Amino acid sequence: KKVLLSGIQPSGDLHLGNYLGAIKNWAELSDQFDCYWFMADLHTITVRQEAAELRRRTLTQIATYIACGLDPEKNTIFVQSHVHQHAELGWVLACHTMFGELSRMTQFKDKAAKHADNINAGLFTYPCLMAADILLYQPDFVPVGEDQKQHVEICRDVATRFNHLHGDVFKVPQPYIPKAGARVMSLNQPDTKMSKSIPEGCVFLMEKPEDIMRKFKRAITDSDTERCVHYDREAKPGVSNLMSIYSAITGESYEAIEAQFEGKGYGAFKPVVGEAVVELLRPIREETQRLLADKAYLEGVYRAGAEKAAYVAEKTLRKVYKKVGFLPR
Ligand code: TYM
Numbered sequence: 001k002k003v004l005l006s007g008i009q010p011s012g013d014l015h016l017g018n019y020l021g022a023i024k025n026w027a028e029l030s031d032q033f034d035c036y037w038f039m040a041d042l043h044t045i046t047v048r049q050e051a052a053e054l055r056r057r058t059l060t061q062i063a064t065y066i067a068c069g070l071d072p073e074k075n076t077i078f079v080q081s082h083v084h085q086h087a088e089l090g091w092v093l094a095c096h097t098m099f100g101e102l103s104r105m106t107q108f109k110d111k112a113a114k115h116a117d118n119i120n121a122g123l124f125t126y127p128c129l130m131a132a133d134i135l136l137y138q139p140d141f142v143p144v145g146e147d148q149k150q151h152v153e154i155c156r157d158v159a160t161r162f163n164h165l166h167g168d169v170f171k172v173p174q175p176y177i178p179k180a181g182a183r184v185m186s187l188n189q190p191d192t193k194m195s196k197s198i199p200e201g202c203v204f205l206m207e208k209p210e211d212i213m214r215k216f217k218r219a220i221t222d223s224d225t226e227r228c229v230h231y232d233r234e235a236k237p238g239v240s241n242l243m244s245i246y247s248a249i250t251g252e253s254y255e256a257i258e259a260q261f262e263g264k265g266y267g268a269f270k271p272v273v274g275e276a277v278v279e280l281l282r283p284i285r286e287e288t289q290r291l292l293a294d295k296a297y298l299e300g301v302y303r304a305g306a307e308k309a310a311y312v313a314e315k316t317l318r319k320v321y322k323k324v325g326f327l328p329r
Contacts, residue, residue: 012196020181022147027069067287078305089132181248216274
């Protein structure tokens, strides 16, 4: 069986971009592949966090993964910090990653601009840890949204460099980017990706239906004169974003959506997209809440997940330590 792996930082409450760009596709793939899904909490502390909130979000994220259809019996679900091999391989890979390569990462540049008072070394070496997350499990594919493509590419470069120096140790994985939903934009700023940092343009998975509807009704559409529902990312980014959300949920093509709303305008389209999102998220929200009431179950899931992950990760780490010349324990 081919292996898949991906993770999400519990740095904010999960949102529609995380769902359509990542988790939805994971659930669809999880029957055919051997899958590892984790909470990237080590990555999260590159930005200052409130400890109790980070713990709450990490647990909620585990519940949401399960609520979105990742069956813990078939998927390995774990918390990154519970598997110490990530930090250990991260160090070795940091010693195989160049300063110049890291300086070119757009996520680093964005975050350094946003958190100018805390441009710490972890933020800079972030891609080395992410490469370790991936390479420990020798996956074939890494399903992520568009914004993580550059990180998977540097992971491939580092793996190739390491293999070149030390023989074939790592499988060089491919990014796997969905056709629809790979780049969900902010509802009120359709030139920026949807993220928790612009809460008014962001739909959180646990949000109340009336709040979701309000955000969709207020979504910025475009100021062109014929207010027709037509897909054009350049000229009509607002309505195109709504169309891509609607298409990712219903599976309908842009042509079909255009035909359905012909002559109806934005006013009719926005609440329809809102309703589709509300109905999509309702069972996920309810199931997440139900699971959160059973902490013992969730603990069982992440402990078993960490044990299984560590077993696989240790095999790769031992190989790496041998190749670089560490004395065996
Ligand atoms: P993170 O936590 O920012 O996002 C998690 C996943 O959600 C996707 N995503 C989006 N997709 C579409 N539209 C959006 N607006 C949107 N916002 C987020 C991301 O592409 C991602 O797939 N560095 C990673 C976490 C990570 C990781 C890994 C991922 C750490 N180690 C190893 C894969 C493999 C990150 O910050 O994603």
